[in-house]
Amino acid sequence: MRNLNLIATASAVLVLATAQPLAHGQEDDEPPRRETKRAETLSKAVYEDLTEAQEAIDAEPQDLATATRIVNNLLSDDITDFERGNVLNFKGFLEYTRGNNVAAIRAYEEMIQIESLEPGTVQGTIYTIAQLYAQEENYPKTIEYLNRWFETAKNPAPDAYILLAQSYAQLEQYRQMIQPIDSAIAEAKERGQSPKEEWFNLKYYACYQMEDFNCVRDTLKILIAGWPKKTYWLQLAGIFNELEEERSMLAIYEAAYTDGLLTTESELVTMAQLYLQGEVPFAAARVLESGMESGTISQNAKNYRLLSQAWTLARDDEKAIPALREAAKLSDDGDVGAGLAIAFLNTERYGECIDAGEDAVQKGGLQRPDDVQVTIGMCQYNLDRLTAARRTFNRVASTGSDRNKRLARQWMSVIDSDLTILEDLRQLRRSVEEAKKRNSVPASEEAAP
Secondary structure, eight states, X not given: OOOSOOOOOOOOOOOSSSOOOXXXXXXXXXXXXXXXXXXXXXXXXXXXXXHHHHHHHHSSSOOHHHHHHXXXXXXXXXXXXXXXXXXXXXXXXXXXXXXXXHHHHHHHHHHTTOTXXXXXXXXXXXXXXXXXXHHTTOHHHHHHHHHHHXXXXXXXXXXXXXXXXXXXXXXXOHHHHHHHHHXXXXXXXXXXXXXXXXXXXXXXXXXXXXXXXXXXXXXXXHHHHHSOOHHHHHHHHHHHHHTTOHHHHHHHHHHHHHTTOOOSHHHHHHXXXXXXXXXXXXXXXXXXXXXXXXXXXXXXXXXXXXXXXXXXXXXXXXHHHHHHHHHHHHOSSSHXXXXXXXXXXXXXXXXHHHXXXXXXXXHOOOSOHHHHHHHHHHXXXXXXXXXXXXXXXXXXXXXXXXXXXXXXXXXXXXXXXXXXXXXXXXXXHHHHHHHHHHHOOOHHHHTOO
C-alpha cells in the first residue's frame, strides 16, 4: 500500500545557542522552544563556519557543495560535544535538503548519541528521524522511533498518532492501527479541533482488512454524519449486507435514493431488487419505470423481466403485461413468454394467453415446459375449445411433472364430463328436432275438407 500520506516537516534554521532538531516535535501546536543558553558556548570559529554554510544554502542558486565541505571540515575538527551536536543537526538538514534522507538519518542518529544533549533536543530529533524513515518507507524503523518518541512526549499532536497508524498500515498490521487512530481522534477533540475525514477512512480501512464489520459499520456511520458522501452510503449498505441486516441495507439505499445519490443503472436496479426483497414490489416497479423513462436504466430483457416481476408481485397484471411483452420480444428463451401467458390468463385475455404460451413453447429453453402447457390448456378451456384443451392436458399427463400430471388428469376429467354433457345436450336437441318433424302436419292437409 503506497497511497497513505506521510508527514514530514523540516525547519531551515541555523541554531547558535543549542542543537535544535530540524523537524518540529509535534507537541501541542506551538513552535519549537529555543533555549536561551549563552551564545559563547559556540566558539567564534564554529559560529562563523556554520553561518557561511547557511549562506551557501540560502544562495541563489544554492551552493550545497560548499556547505557540505564546511560541515565535513567541522566534524573532522576537535570541537565540543555541544558544537558537534549543532554541526550534526546542520548536516542532517543539509542532507535532507539535497534529498539524501539516508545520510540525514545517519547524521541525526549520530547526533542523539551525544550524552550531553538536552532531553528536549533529543526528543525532537527522534521525531525527525521517524519522519525520515517514513519517507524512506522503512516502516519498522519509523514505528521504532515513534514509539521511542511517545515515551517522553507531552501532549502529542494528532498527526503523530496518524503517522504511527499509517506505518502500521504499510506493514499490514491492521489491529495495531486502531489505538493510535483513536488516540488522534481523542486528542483532536481534547484540543477543540475536529477530527479529519481521512483519519476515519484510515480506521475504516483497518477494520475492513480485519473483517471487523461491526467496526466498519460504526466508522461509516461517523463518516456519513460528518461527510455524507455517496461512497459512504453505498459502502455502509454493503456492510449491512455482510452483516445480513437486510432491513438496514434497504433503509440506507432508500435514504440515498431519496437524496438523489443513486444515479447509475446498477445502483437503481439494486434499489429495485432490495425493494423486492423487502416485499415492497410497487416501489420496485416505480424505481424501474422511472429509470427506464429517464434513460438511466436500459430497456433490455433482464430489466423488463424484473419490472414485470415487480408488477406481478404487486398483483397488478395489467401493468405487468407491457413489461412482459417487451421482455418476451427481447428474450431468446420462452420463460418470459410463459409469464406473459399467465398474466393474460389472470386478466381473462384467453386468446392472447394461448398465443403467448405457444410462442414460448416454440422459443424453447423453458425451465418447466409442462407448466406452460397447463396454462395453454386452461385458456383453451375458458374459450370452450374443449377438444384442444383435452389434447393439451393429455400431453401434460404423459410427460409433465407428477404434480402437473395429477392436475392434467383432473382437468381431463372435468373436460370429459363437460364433453359428455355437451354430447347429451346434442343428443337431446336431435331427439327434440326429430320429434318435431314426426309430429308436424303439412299445412295443405290441415286445409282439406
